[in-house]
Amino acid sequence: xxxxxxxxxxxxxxxxxxxxxxxxxxxxxxxxxxxxxxxxxxxxxxxxxxxxxxxxxxxxxxxxxxxxxxxxxxxxxxxxxxxxxxxxxxxxxxxxxxxxxxxxxxxxxxxxxx
Numbered sequence: 001x002x003x004x005x006x007x008x009x010x011x012x013x014x015x016x017x018x019x020x021x022x023x024x025x026x027x028x029x030x031x032x033x034x035x036x037x038x039x040x041x042x043x044x045x046x047x048x049x050x051x052x053x054x055x056x057x058x059x060x061x062x063x064x065x066x067x068x069x070x071x072x073x074x075x076x077x078x079x080x081x082x083x084x085x086x087x088x089x090x091x092x093x094x095x096x097x098x099x100x101x102x103x104x105x106x107x108x109x110x111x112x113x114x
Contacts, residue, residue, distance in 0.1 A: 007043050
C-alpha cells in the first residue's frame with residue numbers, strides 16, 4: 001500500500017503558497033517533507049490504522065495541547081511515541097484549512113530548531 005499521493009500534492013501546494021523552500025523524500029514507506037534540511041511533516045501509512053496519516057513535527061509544547069484532539073494520535077513506530085511528533089487521522093486534514101493548520105504548526109516549530 002502506497003502513501004496518499006494526492007495528500008502529498010496538497011502539502012506541496014501549501015508549502016509553495018507560503019514560499020517555503022523544501023524538498024521531499026521517500027522514507028520509511030512514506031513521504032517526508034524537509035524544510036531547512038529538517039523533517040517538518042510527512043505522510044505515513046499506518047498498518048494498524050489502515051490509512052495514510054499526516055505526520056507533523058510540532059514540538060513538545062504544541063504536542064501537549066494538540067494530542068488531546070480526537071483527530072490526533074501519538075507518532076509511534078516502535079512501541080514508544082516520538083516526542084514532539086504527532087499523527088493526524090484523515091478526518092483531521094480533509095479540509096484544506098485543517099491541513100494548512102497542521103502544516104503551519106510544523107513550520108512554526110521548524111523555525112525554532114537549530
